[in-house]
Amino acid sequence: MSSEHTLTEQTITAIGDTTPKSGQDFIRAHILEDNASGRFGGRVHTRFPPEPNGYLHLGHAKSICLNFGVAREFNGQCNLRFDDTNPTKEETEYVESIREDVRWLGGDWEDRECYASNYFEQLYAYAEQLIQMGKAYVDDLSADQIREYRGTLTQAGRESPWRNRSVEENLDLFRRMRAGEFADGEKVLRAKIDMASPNVVMRDPTLYRIRHAEHHRTGATWCIYPMYDYTHCLSDSIEGITHSLCTLEFVNNRELYDWVLNTLGVYHPQQIEFARLNVTYTVLSKRKLIQLVREGHVSGWDDPRMPTLSGMRRRGIPPEALREFCNRIGLARADSTVEYAMLEFCVREWLNDHTPRLMAVLDPIKVVIENYPEDHVESFTMPCHPEDSSFGSRTVPFSRELYIERDDFRLDPPKKYHRLSPGAEVRLRYAYFITCREAVLDAAGRVCELRCTYDPASRGGQSPDGRKVKGTIHWVSAAQAIPAEVRLYDQLFAVENPNEAPEGKTFLDNLNPHSLTVVHGMLEPALGNLKTGERVQFERLGYFCKDRDSTETHPVFNRTVTLRDTWAKLEKKEV
Numbered sequence: 001m002s003s004e005h006t007l008t009e010q011t012i013t014a015i016g017d018t019t020p021k022s023g024q025d026f027i028r029a030h031i032l033e034d035n036a037s038g039r040f041g042g043r044v045h046t047r048f049p050p051e052p053n054g055y056l057h058l059g060h061a062k063s064i065c066l067n068f069g070v071a072r073e074f075n076g077q078c079n080l081r082f083d084d085t086n087p088t089k090e091e092t093e094y095v096e097s098i099r100e101d102v103r104w105l106g107g108d109w110e111d112r113e114c115y116a117s118n119y120f121e122q123l124y125a126y127a128e129q130l131i132q133m134g135k136a137y138v139d140d141l142s143a144d145q146i147r148e149y150r151g152t153l154t155q156a157g158r159e160s161p162w163r164n165r166s167v168e169e170n171l172d173l174f175r176r177m178r179a180g181e182f183a184d185g186e187k188v189l190r191a192k193i194d195m196a197s198p199n200v201v202m203r204d205p206t207l208y209r210i211r212h213a214e215h216h217r218t219g220a221t222w223c224i225y226p227m228y229d230y231t232h233c234l235s236d237s238i239e240g241i242t243h244s245l246c247t248l249e250f251v252n253n254r255e256l257y258d259w260v261l262n263t264l265g266v267y268h269p270q271q272i273e274f275a276r277l278n279v280t281y282t283v284l285s286k287r288k289l290i291q292l293v294r295e296g297h298v299s300g301w302d303d304p305r306m307p308t309l310s311g312m313r314r315r316g317i318p319p320e321a322l323r324e325f326c327n328r329i330g331l332a333r334a335d336s337t338v339e340y341a342m343l344e345f346c347v348r349e350w351l352n353d354h355t356p357r358l359m360a361v362l363d364p365i366k367v368v369i370e371n372y373p374e375d376h377v378e379s380f381t382m383p384c385h386p387e388d389s390s391f392g393s394r395t396v397p398f399s400r401e402l403y404i405e406r407d408d409f410r411l412d413p414p415k416k417y418h419r420l421s422p423g424a425e426v427r428l429r430y431a432y433f434i435t436c437r438e439a440v441l442d443a444a445g446r447v448c449e450l451r452c453t454y455d456p457a458s459r460g461g462q463s464p465d466g467r468k469v470k471g472t473i474h475w476v477s478a479a480q481a482i483p484a485e486v487r488l489y490d491q492l493f494a495v496e497n498p499n500e501a502p503e504g505k506t507f508l509d510n511l512n513p514h515s516l517t518v519v520h521g522m523l524e525p526a527l528g529n530l531k532t533g534e535r536v537q538f539e540r541l542g543y544f545c546k547d548r549d550s551t552e553t554h555p556v557f558n559r560t561v562t563l564r565d566t567w568a569k570l571e572k573k574e575v
Contacts (some may be wrong), residue, residue, distance in 0.1 A: 027066070027272055031074060034270070040242040047114075047241050048102065049232065050092040051083045051457060052216070056101045058307040058343075059247075059284040062288040065326040067245055068107040079239055080109035083116045085231050087215040095216070097301070105319050106363040112239075116231045117217045119238055123226050124358040125176065126234060126264055127189060127207060131170045135263055136207060137163055138173040139190045144187070147197075150203050157195035167428040177210055180223045184210050191230075193259065201252050202259070205229060212485040233257040233432040234266070241269040247276040247465045248335060277329070278337040281306050281491040283498050288507060297511060298492070304558050305492040305515050315489060316535045316545025316560035321350040340491065347561045351535060351543045355382035356391050359429065359474045360487055360557075362521040366478065369434060371453045372400040376480070380460070382430045385561045394526045398431055401478040402520045405540075409450060411439055418471035420450070426471035429539065434471055474539045480489030481522035484555040487547070488517040528555065535560065 035042050046067040048055060056064075071078035080102060082092050102109070116123075132138035139160050141149060151157035165173075189208035194557045197203055212223050233256075236244045244257075249401045251273045261268045276284075282288065284307060292306070294296050301308050306316035312322065325346040329338050377399045385391035404420070413421040421425050425435040438451040457464035461472070467572055494512040503507055530536060537543050542563050547556040 018227060025333055026333065027071065027243075027245065028073070028542070030270075030272055031070065034242070035074070039270075043240075043242050044071060044074035044360075045078070045240055045242045046076065046245060047079040047081050047236065047239065047379055048107065048109075048209075049081045049235070050085050051086070051087065051089075051100050051228075052091065052098060053089040053309040054286045054290060055286050055287065055301040055310055057286075057309065058279060058312070059267070059277045059281065060101075061105060061309060061322055062326045062329070063245070063247070064102055064105050064107050065323055066274070066331070068102075070111075070243070070245070077112065078107070078109060079112040079241070080107070081114040081116065081235060081239070082444065083228060083232060083235070084194065084215070084217065085225050085228055087115050087211055087213040087225065090216055091334045092216050097310060101313075104313055104370045105129070106323065107246040110206055114146050114235070114239060114509065115217060116226075116235050117215065117233075119235055120122050120218065120222055120226070122238065123231060123234055124224075126266075127226070127230075128171065128174065129264060130191065130207070132167055132173060133263070134167060135192050136189055137192050138177070139163070139188050139204075141188075146190075146206070150200060151195070151259055153200065157200075159195050160204070163204070170426065172453055174208075176565045177208070178222075180212070182210055184212055186210060189224075191256075191259070196414045199252055199255050201229075201256050205256060209436075229253050229256050230260060233260050233269075233271075234264075234281050235389055237261055237267045240267065244271040246271055246273050247271050248333075249276070262511050273333070275335045275514060277326075277331040278335060279307070279339045279343065280496045281493050281495070281498065282340060283507060285499075291508075295508075297508065300396060304487070304489050307492075313533075314545075314547065315558050316543065317405075318350050318354070318535070321347040337497075344561050348563070350544070351537065351560065353388075355535045355537050355538050355543060358384070358394070358524055358527050359396070359476055360484070360486070360521050360523045360541065360544075361403040361474070361476050361481075362488075362519050362529060362538070362541060363406040364522050365406045365409060365447060365450065367402045367434070367450045367452055367475070369400050369402070369452050369454045370437070372433075373402055376400070377477070380430050381383070389529070396430070396524055397477045397480045399477045399479050402428070402475045403478055403481060404450075404475050406447070409436070409439070409447065409449065419473055421472070425469055426473055427458075427461045427469045429472055430461050431459075431473045431475070432461065433463075435505075441443050476522045476524050478522075480525050482525060482555065484521050484523050484527075484557060485549075486519050486521045486544070486557045486559070488519060488559045490515050490517075523555070528553075537563075 048064055048067045068078045139162050141160050149158045174189055189205045190204045190206050193202045193204055195203045206227050208224050208226055211225050214220055257271050283438045293301055298306055302310040302314045304311050325343045377397050378399055381393050382396050383393050392548045408419045410421045419435050422436055425433055427433055432454040434452045434454045436450055436452050439447050440449040442448045491512055492515045493510045495510045497512040498507050502506055532546050532548050535545045541558040544557040545560050547558050549556045
């Protein structure tokens, strides 16, 4: 195959190339105002702060594109920070997968890979400072009791019996907590704010808890760990972040973010919230994704049905299309749900311009051309993209026996059916006109073979006498065909909002039993040259990606996305 576009080409441009121009959304407008006023000295420094307790998913893609995109757009910087404050749920595996996913999507943090665990000593010192200021205390209430004392949205909380311990006693207890004298859950450190606050978050939130657990970076050095809300704002401060961009679930936590920084009198970034990404037919809850993996409903975190970035990458979704999707959905202050079809549109749009088009037959039925020489094989030169000559061409063999799609033949065709049927003539793509003379049935009455004739004068698919042939179908020469396993992926859930389930049911009851169908198809020889991860359009069938399960003798392809007119949908319409 000769081409300027090799099949191994994976073009990944930097995040920021598809972001809107400055001022087109409220976050960029806010940054422009800060720059105009001289706040932060005109600097823009963001961060992407995942917790390494799971794989990144579609929702994280929006945050990655926003944080790295804004930094690039304003000639600033973006840190990759791991908020690793819960050793019981965090693993090095997740850290490595997050790095890979962010790089794949185009994020470049240069030498600014940060960890909350880098700041544990400083965070501890800040906690002692709060105790000395009378702004924090050690509490003996259990987690359940703390929830009970906190009150409700309409009822004020109650003060803990240990809220008014002396500074000296609190310091002593906190230091003994660090020394490991107490069991998990026996004591916590809480901020001393206002148990009657209308914002429940401000009712003496927990700052530190005891966890006798190995940390993936610090080992057994610590047995007390800071809470996320306490850690996050101080990590932003330590790193000199200017704009801390968070999803809407942190809007109530902003008051605590500000309280910690203001009380300690340290450098104060600005937290700004935006709506998180919700997508139809998809769950993005980390807890639910973990459940899908651990209970075996999917093959793993990178199962191509999963909305994880690793799953989407394995499915063949290009990072450029995912960035364009995030760009198109934009930023809002209120939660909403985006149609999954919009993501598919962005994927198709990119793949249409960037992938070659070759032939594969996924539900083969044999065609024997009776008037074609038995041992003769000829070749046709075909373009790899009918609309872009820079993709070059490839040579495709043609012989007496071929495979076509079963759906391209009907014994009893419906009206306006322009493909093959008894007595009908069709064009084989770039090859010849053929006419069906006989359909051979097996014992069950199923068509197992078609007997046809061809018109030698129609070589190249051109009409020799001006007659019109409406139907054009794809094909593969049987002798040279490469057998392949092809995995046809569909949406993992069968309902638009899988998080909603009838009483007594769970989101698992909304799983789509047809989310994966495995077929065994036949490929034209050029498809044997693709490498793992390469994408291609199977003509008339959809876009596919070669899977890592492939071997030299057993290629495996994943369907990335269907075409608008797929063989599966046609079958439903015409049967």
